[in-house]
Amino acid sequence: MAYFDAASSAPLHPVARQALLASLDDGWADPARLYREGRKARLLLDAAREAAAEAVGCRADEVVFTASGTQAVHTGVAGALAGRRRVGSHLIVSSVEHSSVLHSADLHASGGGTVTQVAVDRAGGVDPAAYAAALRRDTALAVLQSANHEVGTVQPVAEVAEVCRAAGVPLLVDAAQSLGWGPVGGGWSLLAASAHKWGGPPGVGLLVVRKGVRFAAQGPAGERESGRAPGFENIPAIVAAVASLRAVRAEAAQEAVRLRELTARIRTRVAATVPDAEVVGDPERRLPGIVTFSCLYVDGETLLHALDEAGFAVSSGSSCTSSTLTPSHVLKAMGVLSEGNVRVSLPPGAAEADVERFLEVLPGAVAGVREKLGAPAPAPAAAAGGAGELVVDSLGKRCPIPVIELARVFGDVPVGGTVRVLSDDEAARLDIPAWCEMRGQEYVGEEPAERGTAYVVRRVS
Amino acid sequence: MAYFDAASSAPLHPVARQALLASLDDGWADPARLYREGRKARLLLDAAREAAAEAVGCRADEVVFTASGTQAVHTGVAGALAGRRRVGSHLIVSSVEHSSVLHSADLHASGGGTVTQVAVDRAGGVDPAAYAAALRRDTALAVLQSANHEVGTVQPVAEVAEVCRAAGVPLLVDAAQSLGWGPVGGGWSLLAASAHKWGGPPGVGLLVVRKGVRFAAQGPAGERESGRAPGFENIPAIVAAVASLRAVRAEAAQEAVRLRELTARIRTRVAATVPDAEVVGDPERRLPGIVTFSCLYVDGETLLHALDEAGFAVSSGSSCTSSTLTPSHVLKAMGVLSEGNVRVSLPPGAAEADVERFLEVLPGAVAGVREKLGAPAPAPAAAAGGAGELVVDSLGKRCPIPVIELARVFGDVPVGGTVRVLSDDEAARLDIPAWCEMRGQEYVGEEPAERGTAYVVRRVS
Known part of the structure; x- marks a missing residue:
């Protein structure tokens, strides 16, 4: 392990x-x-x-x-x-x-x-x-x-x-x-x-x-x-x-350099090899051993279990991994994606080989979870004519399903059209705006709905 | 040890x-x-x-x-x-x-x-x-x-x-x-x-x-x-x-019998071999391993050091062993002597030979401390004619000195006469009445004095 x-x-x-x-x-x-x-x-x-x-x-x-x-x-x-x-x-x-x-x-x-x-x-x-x-x-x-x-x-x-x-x-x-x-x-x-x-x-x-x-x-x-x-x-x-x-402390100066290099490697490689992943936290002013990223359309708990099966102990700030079913207050305060969240925190002495193996295993683990959830392809479908406003009813569904359902229908609205996602999941409040940020789409805002909340997204490209 | x-x-x-x-x-x-x-x-x-x-x-x-x-x-x-x-x-x-x-x-x-x-x-x-x-x-x-x-x-x-x-x-x-x-x-x-x-x-x-x-x-x-x-x-x-x-717990029933016998032995032997000692606590309804006694005219801290020198770790509720210089609130609530207080609490497995050695060492250790302090002989001097009231100024002196000074002069007052002990030591409030109880003399009470408190004792025999 x-x-x-x-x-x-x-x-x-x-x-x-x-x-x-x-x-x-x-x-x-x-x-x-x-x-x-x-x-x-x-x-x-x-x-x-x-x-x-x-x-x-x-x-x-x-x-x-x-x-x-x-x-x-x-x-x-x-x-x-x-x-x-x-x-x-x-x-x-x-x-x-x-x-x-x-x-x-x-x-x-x-x-x-x-x-x-x-x-x-x-x-x-x-x-x-x-x-x-x-x-x-x-x-x-x-x-x-x-x-x-x-x-x-x-x-x-x-x-x-x-x-x-x-x-x-x-x-x-x-x-x-x-x-x-x-x-x-x-x-x-x-x-x-x-x-x-x-x-x-x-x-x-x-x-x-x-x-x-x-x-x-x-x-x-x-x-x-x-x-x-x-x-x-x-x-x-x-x-x-x-x-x-x-x-x-006696080993801190040397070990900090080594771990910083390893976490920098994770930052770069996750961005390059895991589609729709957001690496969060300050890229420069940061602790040597911690690197955190979130993966669109991924259920954090399932991903943690897949990584555990593969022999890696990591933690997550996703709502599904919390006893209160709310996303991490830190990710929330930062306004970044919380679904499919993974925190890697290397202890002093962490082996480079283990980090390399993690980077090999990760893309497949993420893809596996996405496949199981029926997540849309990384790039949204090309623009097509269709209804000016679509409503997605994600009530009763937990992170990351509301975002997945948003992404699935998004190709069906024309540029200028909107999607209203109805959700009663606390993570949606964080993750739908984060999805917009990542996709370069406009997050219009939220409105109270008969049940839950309506999150409104406008297609701009 | x-x-x-x-x-x-x-x-x-x-x-x-x-x-x-x-x-x-x-x-x-x-x-x-x-x-x-x-x-x-x-x-x-x-x-x-x-x-x-x-x-x-x-x-x-x-x-x-x-x-x-x-x-x-x-x-x-x-x-x-x-x-x-x-x-x-x-x-x-x-x-x-x-x-x-x-x-x-x-x-x-x-x-x-x-x-x-x-x-x-x-x-x-x-x-x-x-x-x-x-x-x-x-x-x-x-x-x-x-x-x-x-x-x-x-x-x-x-x-x-x-x-x-x-x-x-x-x-x-x-x-x-x-x-x-x-x-x-x-x-x-x-x-x-x-x-x-x-x-x-x-x-x-x-x-x-x-x-x-x-x-x-x-x-x-x-x-x-x-x-x-x-x-x-x-x-x-x-x-x-x-x-x-x-x-x-697995050994508790058997060990309780053994320790209870050892502490009973300490209770009996201390009473028999240490003059002017008071064994305190319920003789029947008690924990197997704890026995506590106090010794008149003895400084608890000095006694603890003497026992430590002899290889015994015990504790004390005497005022001189407390950081606040007040006697143990437990002894106070019981109204028993606090000076020269020793608590022996045997851990499971305590060796009988160690207890025997303790009982051999203790009388000499107590006598040694008393000698150093110039304590009076165990039995008070025979009644003699003299002043009807004596005043002992023990201001500024710490336990057990006020009680020692009371005992030293007590033979000088006639039956019916009183001794007023002036003291500003908190332990005197507990130990002067306790001395009266042990000596069969009458504790009249305390009165505020110009400095400290006057504790009044009447000689009845």
Whole structure:
């Protein structure tokens, strides 16, 4: 199995495994205790904190170990908002943050706070000027990821941090996807990360709160981790997490070059060999290991299963692969195609041969799914005379069927004519405009229909 | 090193270690993913949930894995309170609960809720009638530990659950100290536990919410663990935790008999061989492995160091061993002596020879500390004529010095005379009455003094 889903979770680094085993023997006792075993555990914890601080570029007493990256984000956002309650309750996030950030924002809003979601461009990047424009006198906190987890786009953290600093607003950086590659530059105030993304064990997150940042830990009080992360410290996992961070960092510069070349190869070859595929995310400002593309007329879940059969583990932001049956909020915010979506995220050490084999298998896998779904031929049929307006009833049908049915009839309307697609599938709202963009046709807009929504497309060529 | 602090954290069970290693290979991927590695992780998680449910005696879909026992308590208390918000906001806890429960209660009170702390008897046990008396029409939740973590006293959970059930109030049981010994009987509604207490790895807690119990998870939403424990599942640690629970359970009946005999031996021998020691906790209704005693005129921290030097890891509820310099809230609630406090908590497999060696070393260790502190001889000096009231200025002096200074002068007052001890040490409030109890003298009470507090003792014999 070629595992290409490192952005979900990286396999345990061999160094982490060794460190975990060693510290299971030396670090299981309560570090708050006075006896030898407790002191040994305390020493391991202190050393891990020092090493984590060095890797982040902060002071050891600014580092809090949490039970997960999600907990680090939840704790960081809640504590920073509460710490600046007197200033106001306005929170700024980007529209492509991790769900842990967006769920924190939802909770804040449901408690009476206000939230501004900063939009992204079609490549998934934010504009520092948009953060500047969102800042208000009552802004308590701004949040921005260092890089996007679904499309790999690197965000202008240093610039946004500068904009926030100038306004006296702390910036929390979600560095989950990038910390293994290097420290986050710029004048941020808080940082969150997750060890299992860089080859550490699950069960360890990192929250950094810079000295001088107002912070009021929420939830019940606790004696552990400066009162910021209650519960018995998971020292063996913490030691393993930090050992792994140092190990991946030691190879990061070299490995980044190699993976960047491999993902560039995927970008080029997918565009060249898979008809009607859209490669998404910033082609330049991106993480080394992530590349994402969507395939018109393809069911994401079926494609994932076909790739799994062929020995490739990848993930998808298509609605059919989500428990809520909605497309990824990241693809939605970018306004790109979500059907037949595939995210390839290469772990450090991913073999070139596996990537080559993936590129050989992919076009056939996509074609297979399209054939099964009765998708139209890649190029639309030549213009022909016919009805000025056609209605396609795709009610009750799931992604990618509404887009396939649109494409099937599109050759039957004359230039200037329109097709109304009736659909109650959430993905259609994203994918029909994306189809128009890809086909150079005009997306007129959506209208409420008796059932579902009517998406109107005008033929312009 | 003989490790006698299992109630803080048990060393990793060999079975847990094996399971952890195996599932680091098979359980590191995201169980929400569709590919093979994800499905393997999901299978491991499902199997662990089934096994945990069997050990608890509940349904698998009632089990939530959390990142710690503390998180299980915090989540359980907050969710149950919120779920019954319409009924009211009254919370009942015992005065000897774990700090995670008391901190949850403090937070509830600071948010406008009301909290009743049910008192315990001198053995640390609660009376079901006291819970019955505390129940109100607006009681949203009651909490009770299955057994006390500091003195080992087993609580009447089934009886309290019945009282709560009759009133329609859910009972949350903190089973952290007892789940390794067996399931918790009775009609409780929620249960919390912590894996590292039974030889599992750190990083795993257990929250059980019975079907039909109103529960509204607080904090940001999450997709994991039925929305009740956000963050990436720590599957290797969960698998190890459950494997360990099954392993300790398989040996529990036999091991309980053996440890109970060893702790009974400690109870008897400490009383016989250490002058002025008070063995605390219920002599019958108690956990197999825990025995706790306090030694008059002894500094807990110095005694712990002496025992550590001799190769024994134990813990203490004395004020000098706490970061807040206050005596354990459990000893305080019981009204027993806190100075020179030692908790011995034997892990399963503790060697009889180590216990015997401990009992040989202990009297000398206690005598050594007393000698260093200039403690008075065990029996008070014979009555003598003298001043009718003596004042002892112990201001600025820490436990156990105020009690030592009281004992030193006590022979100088006649029967009927009093000693006023001036002290600003929190432990004196507990230990001076406890000294009176042990010596058969009358504790008159406390009065505010110019600095600190005056504790008044009358000589009656």
